[in-house]
Amino acid sequence: MSTSHYSLKNNKYIIFSIIIILLIWQFASIYIDNRLLFPSVIDVIKSTITIVSNKNFVTIIFYSVIRGVKSFFISISIALILGILSYFNKLIYNSILPILSIIKAVPTMAFIVLLLIWTSKDYAPVIIGIMISLPIFYDAILNTIVSIDKNLLQMCNVYKISVKDKMKHIIVPIIIIELNKVISSTFSLIFKVVISGEVYSQPTYGIGAIIQLEKMQLNTENIISWIIIITIISYIFELFFKTIDKRYIHKG
Template sequence: MRVSTIKDRKKGLNKFLVFLFWIAVWQILYLIIQRDIYVPSPFDVFNRLNELIFMLSFWETVFSSIYRVIMGMLLSIVFGVVFGILASLNSYIFDLLNPLVSAIKSTPVISFIIIALIWFSSSNVPIFICFLMCFPIIWTNVVEGIRNVDKKLLEMADVYRVNRWLVLREIYLPSITPYFTAATITALGLGWKVSVAAEVLSHPRNGIGTHLYSAKVYLDSVDLFAWTLVVIILSILFENIFSRLLRSARKHRKELV
């Protein structure tokens, strides 16, 4: 217990030192350039961030963006898992979906955002873009996970007529989980990027992207950097929450076994 506590403290200290290092690099850049419009002082940015967190409008904006990312991610996970399972079990479905997924991967995000602006309201554009960009990642990894299931284990389960639920839980699930975990963590980071990018162009009433666009229009670099930091913090926070939930789920599963 003490060893794990010491390790956690060392890890936390290392992260803090890395954080201080990059703040120092930022401050040095600010001192070299000495023009706030290009690189504002980190102290000014953190002061602005401190002002923002005490505003009601800030939290309305943050929660609106969080809602859009969560909805886009949920849609991509649901459709990615369902169609990933179908595609891995049926070659015709895979051949049908693979060109579509390849097209989504190769098409610039800006093209989809412009199309989505015609199809949807400004509030729904970020949700659609988040779903569209994250779906290929989930789908591809689910397909790969199922295809890489140990065939010998499946043959053995078939010979001994093991219950299908047990086969799913004990053979398929452990094989798919690493692929799904990696896909979801990658998709979370991408989801925040594309959702905010969509907000910048669609200008929903409440959205981090809307504030980023306003900061750019008024050449307010301090606000621009402050809202960018908010996106980075939220993205890291979501990834950490998801990783911890997965770890606790694995621990719970091992205890049941």
């Protein structure tokens, strides 16, 4: 699947597409002739340079990324434990099922508002990131364990391989390989949800808090600049996960 995906990718077409988008954007800005509603490409570039040059830029990025990373690791750890326990215990599986169904059904904004009542402005974005990504990781882990070849597990029982070795050499490696398929997209989702949480919770430092401040001041070009910055950060993490995959998971 990955081979066919990359065979369709052509950098020349991508660059051409970006140029067309920028030209349409610039002409639309000239036509609308309202910087507040639709700033020009030049305005956004200038705004981005100003934002990046700000002494607090790195700090703002750092806190948002750290919140995303915290959500990611806590979520994947909880999902791993619950997934394994659910496989071996039907009571746990059926107890978790309605909770995850509620998490999937309730709108993200409703959770953010509720978390702001229950927790502090610094914890709310992290918790919402965990809640949104937990069902994704849990389903991926549980489905992976369920789909493991039963003959392989029976062979382990025949040769009296311990549960510890079975987990270490069979179950966990397969889970890692399958999780890698959703890690990149899920982290991007976590990062965006954490920023959404920051918009509402307004922590001292955070991309979402700055976006809300720019919105109150009607700085449209700054908001677009931050959207571009968020996209770049997400892309960097996507490249990071792909590098990890090539070097350590699918090496050789």
